[in-house]
Amino acid sequence: xxxxxxxxVHNARWEVTRLWRSRRIWLFLIPVVAGPIGSAIADLYLxxxxxxxxxxxxxLIVAGLASLVVLDLTALAxxxxxxxxxxxxxxxxxxxxxxxxxxxxxxxxxxxxGAYGAGAAxxxxxxxxxxxxSSTAPNPILVPAHLAYGGIGLLVFLGGVTAAAxxxxxxxAQALVAGVLxxxxxxxxxxxxxxxxxxxxxxxxxxxxxxLAGVVWCVVQYGRIEG
Amino acid sequence: MTSELLAVDAVWKRYGARDALRxxxxxLQSGEAVGYLGPNGAGxxxxxxxxxxxxxxTRGSVRLRGLDPVRDRTRALRRLGALVETPAVPPxxxxxxxxxxxxxxxxxxxxxRAHAARRAxxxxxxxxxxxxxxxxxxxxxxxxxxxxxxxxxxxxxxxxDEPTLGLDPAARHDLRELLCTLSRQGLTILLSTHLIEDVExxxxxxxxxxxxxxxxxxxxxxxxxxxxxxxxxxxxxxxxSEVAPDSVARTAGDDVEVSVDGPRRLTVRFPGGEAEQTRLxxxxxxxxxxxxxxxxxxxxxxxxxxxxxxxxxxS
Numbered sequence: 029x030x031x032x033x034x035x036x037v038h039n040a041r042w043e044v045t046r047l048w049r050s051r052r053i054w055l056f057l058i059p060v061v062a063g064p065i066g067s068a069i070a071d072l073y074l075x076x077x078x079x080x081x082x083x084x085x086x087x088l089i090v091a092g093l094a095s096l097v098v099l100d101l102t103a104l105a106x107x108x109x110x111x112x113x114x115x116x117x118x119x120x121x122x123x124x125x126x127x128x129x130x131x132x133x134x135x136x137x138x139x140x141x142g143a144y145g146a147g148a149a150x151x152x153x154x155x156x157x158x159x160x161x162s163s164t165a166p167n168p169i170l171v172p173a174h175l176a177y178g179g180i181g182l183l184v185f186l187g188g189v190t191a192a193a194x195x196x197x198x199x200x201a202q203a204l205v206a207g208v209l210x211x212x213x214x215x216x217x218x219x220x221x222x223x224x225x226x227x228x229x230x231x232x233x234x235x236x237x238x239x240l241a242g243v244v245w246c247v248v249q250y251g252r253i254e255g
Numbered sequence: 256m257t258s259e260l261l262a263v264d265a266v267w268k269r270y271g272a273r274d275a276l277r278x279x280x281x282x283l284q285s286g287e288a289v290g291y292l293g294p295n296g297a298g299x300x301x302x303x304x305x306x307x308x309x310x311x312x313t314r315g316s317v318r319l320r321g322l323d324p325v326r327d328r329t330r331a332l333r334r335l336g337a338l339v340e341t342p343a344v345p346p347x348x349x350x351x352x353x354x355x356x357x358x359x360x361x362x363x364x365x366x367x368r369a370h371a372a373r374r375a376x377x378x379x380x381x382x383x384x385x386x387x388x389x390x391x392x393x394x395x396x397x398x399x400x401x402x403x404x405x406x407x408x409x410x411x412x413x414x415x416d417e418p419t420l421g422l423d424p425a426a427r428h429d430l431r432e433l434l435c436t437l438s439r440q441g442l443t444i445l446l447s448t449h450l451i452e453d454v455e456x457x458x459x460x461x462x463x464x465x466x467x468x469x470x471x472x473x474x475x476x477x478x479x480x481x482x483x484x485x486x487x488x489x490x491x492x493x494x495x496s497e498v499a500p501d502s503v504a505r506t507a508g509d510d511v512e513v514s515v516d517g518p519r520r521l522t523v524r525f526p527g528g529e530a531e532q533t534r535l536x537x538x539x540x541x542x543x544x545x546x547x548x549x550x551x552x553x554x555x556x557x558x559x560x561x562x563x564x565x566x567x568x569x570s
Contacts, residue, residue, distance in 0.1 A: 031329040034362075035360070038356070038359050038360050041359070042356050045348070045352050045356070046345065046347075046348065049345075049347045049348050049349070049352065049388070050345070050347040051347075108345060109345075112342065112343040112344070112345060113340055113341070113342045113343060114342050114343060114344055114345065115342070116309065116339045116340045116342040117338075117342045117344070117401070117404065118360075119307070119308070119309045120307035120308060120309060120332060120335065120337035120339060120414075121332060121357060121360045121361065122328055122329045122330070122331070122332035122333045122335075122360065122361060122362070123328070123329060123360050124328070124329070254304065254309060254310035254311070255304075255310070
């Protein structure tokens, strides 16, 4: 194993330890459990007219919950150490700094995307059995499969923005605020494009690319921090 | 047998328009305990950051066993233990978590990690606290746990930045004792501090830093062997009212030198150690002299510190 990949693996594991000790690891269950359950209750209570609409509703709920999780975990993964100056301990260790942060972000962003995927799969499996489509039901505003795909782009975007904000502000709390604002902005732009009938797969793809750029910028900057 | 462990050659570090370090040069031989003394803002922490690979020099070079700690960090930092800028660890993590992480990153094989972590904890006497979260540890215990993390993997060089800061007197004393023990065991230590007592007790050599420049590199001195045969002691005496130096000299005896510091202050110098000091003070009190306090003068190292570095901000 190269030194870069070793640093990635050691720090991915370190992040799991931190999530476990802080109990934050249970947040990964929220999109998987609370998403489908909340979605099912909403389906039944709102008398959703079609299975496809129920899937859209459920996916929006799961994506919303996963967004909160990725904001929180990413802000803490990057910002907590910088606020506490823990980096002075880890920077003096024989490892690549960029790979170390990449390993930790892989767990929080990757873990949330995985949890979102599991929640989304559960929604897509449950919704058709709870809701029968009436012949007069209108078409849903979004294609469920497209929305499921778009949710991944949104999560990567939020993770990237929050990670970059944590590097700039050196504060988990301020990074969280920046991430929430970025989420509001993304939702607003998405809604506007939907109303104008111009919402395509390009939107989540651009968001994901921006998020990945944020992550890359974050890990590169992390390697250059001197104070 | 000693060998060059660390070489700092013509190092400059610039932050914006300010030179934090200017042409700093020194070497450390293996087994040395060296104090790095200077006032706040002199550049001590900046130096340690460069040595630990946290920052890069603007000019010049740092070599640990011939390796650059920034470019070749995975090899250069493997035998280094560094505690720079008093970092904190998230309160939910335990000492065992931290020590195991450090052992893993230092490339200690899985089968030996637990043993390496335990040995480091034993060196700092924190074994029984390994499973406690950092948030539940006192400041001193937390500091010792952090120090234990620097000892994982048997480092050759220990870089410490104000390790006794914020500790109560007992914890400070214990930590100094520990550093003395580690030094005697052959560990090379660079102790950055502005506390002269830390250096006097732990180190054999001292570097003075002022405004980013090295202004002294010399032995700490022999203040600690003042009780050796043939040595003399000096005491500063303060009296409640004015006393005649002659009366003090007569009472103290022929081998005591008396000099006047002020109307109610005298300095006495006499041969011997603690027993002679007790005898002298008892005789002054028995003679009815209004003695208020008797204190040793500032240490030799403190005097040199003032000469080399001066008061903070006075340069």
